[in-house]
Amino acid sequence: MARRKVYSGGLPFGVVVLDKPIGITSNGALSVVRRVAGNNRAGHMGTLDPFASGVQVVCVGQATKLIPHIHSSTKAYSASLTLGSATDTADHTGEVILSAPVPILTQGQLDVVALSLLGHQMQTPPAFSAKKVAGVPSHVLARENRAVELAAVEVEIVELSIQLTSDPSILAVDVVCSRGTYVRTLGETIAQRLGTYGHLTSLRRTSSDGYSIDDCVEIDSLSRDSFLPFSKVLSSxxxxxxxxxxxxxxxxxxxxxxxxxxxxxxxxxxxxxxxxxxxxxxxxxxxxxxxxxxxxxxxxxxxxxxxxxxxxxx
CATH class of the missing domain: 2.30.130.10 (PUA domain)
Incomplete structure (x- = not known):
């Protein structure tokens, strides 16, 4: 008979699904998990920007070995896209670098743009991102005003909805996309196809790697009882x-x-x-x-x- 896996020192071993709050980094959220897990190793399955909130799947202990092999999962986001200006970070935390009038838009125009962006495509990650250049996160170089050139990567937009809101300069964007897709870059692309500039003013990940907001625990409520079975992680x-x-x-x-x-x-x-x-x-x-x-x-x-x-x- 094989032996049941031993959890060293009684440490948690599995998956915890956080509702990451706005204002902390993904690595900051990992630090909280590690403290609760008795400094056991932990890794997340997809970075969330500090200005973003939502589903952050964290593997703990030996479960971290699964992360490189879970490559086919999709993620879903809800975002607010403000038209008329572009920022250096592609979100509201950055400095405005370009501006243009906001055209009068119809829902039909938005539907056409959404349809045109479905499927596989090449996307260049934003300079302010966790992508590394010679081992250094590109956002560190960008904040030092150093030139950052990132290679385009293939992503897939599986579902995309762009809706008018009560404010004609703000659009509601809901997207289901492949791992590695930058919704900030998608927002810029949507704005460009509408004949203006744009940046995200809110971003919330609503599902990731088989988990949804309903599976999440608030970071302030995290305990060892928060660690879940990981069957959904193996769904791919x-x-x-x-x-x-x-x-x-x-x-x-x-x-x-x-x-x-x-x-x-x-x-x-x-x-x-x-x-x-x-x-x-x-x-x-x-x-x-x-x-x-x-x-x-x-x-x-x-x-x-x-x-x-x-x-x-x-």
């Missing part, structure tokens, strides 16, 4: 329960044959499988850290380990 993976005779081999990091002729996608580098034990002494039959053996990649008719969590028996 296929799952497979291992045959009992292969459990020790899997726990030692050995390759595992696909059972029952199962076919996971095309077997490419993006095909990842969460390998689970069906030993009820290690869990209740659901996807939990207790019965997760590891994350495996698909190579032909074999599963090759990427991360192994479960310790073999002695």
């Amino acid at each position: 993976f296929d799952t497979m329960f291992i045959e009992p005779g292969l459990l020790q081999r899997a726990c030692h990091g050995g390759p595992i044959p696909l059972s029952g002729g199962r076919n996971f996608g095309e077997g490419g580098s993006d095909s990842l499988v969460a390998l689970l034990s069906d030993d009820r002494s290690l869990g209740d039959g659901e996807v939990t850290f207790d019965n997760l053996i590891g994350i495996y990649g698909v190579s032909g008719d074999m599963l090759i380990p990427k991360i192994v969590f479960m310790a073999p028996s002695l």
Whole structure:
């Protein structure tokens, strides 16, 4: 039998979903989680700007190993876009650098722009961002008035709604997009296509990596009881329960044959499988850290380990 994972010193091990408040950085929120988790390691699954609020998914302990492999999840945001001026940060915290009149707009015009921005596209991250240039966050260089050139990256706008509000200079924007999309840059693009400039005056992440605002805990209420099962985090993976005779081999990091002729996608580098034990002494039959053996990649008719969590028996 494989051994149940041991939580060193009783420290939390899993996922906590914060409603990050306006005014603190994502790293500041991580510091709060680490203190509650007894200085256990922690990492978030997507930066939120200080002026933004909303869903901040934080992995704690060995769960941080999952973060690089959760790459297909979408995120959703609600934003207010103020037209007529652009700032150096693309939000209301920056200095106005350009201005232009706000045209009279109809909802039909907004719908056309929204439709035109759907799908895969290249997007250049803003200079004031967490992207690193030679190991230095680009926002640090930008605040020193140093030139910042960031490479464009491919993003996807899955859903986009742009609505008029009672103020003709403010638009309500709701977007579902791929990980790595900058809504500040999207706001600038929307304004440009409407023939003016724009910047965000509010931004709230409403869902991320399978979690929504309803799953969140306020940062002031965070405790060790706030740590959640992480089954939603694994929603981007296929799952497979291992045959009992292969459990020790899997726990030692050995390759595992696909059972029952199962076919996971095309077997490419993006095909990842969460390998689970069906030993009820290690869990209740659901996807939990207790019965997760590891994350495996698909190579032909074999599963090759990427991360192994479960310790073999002695």
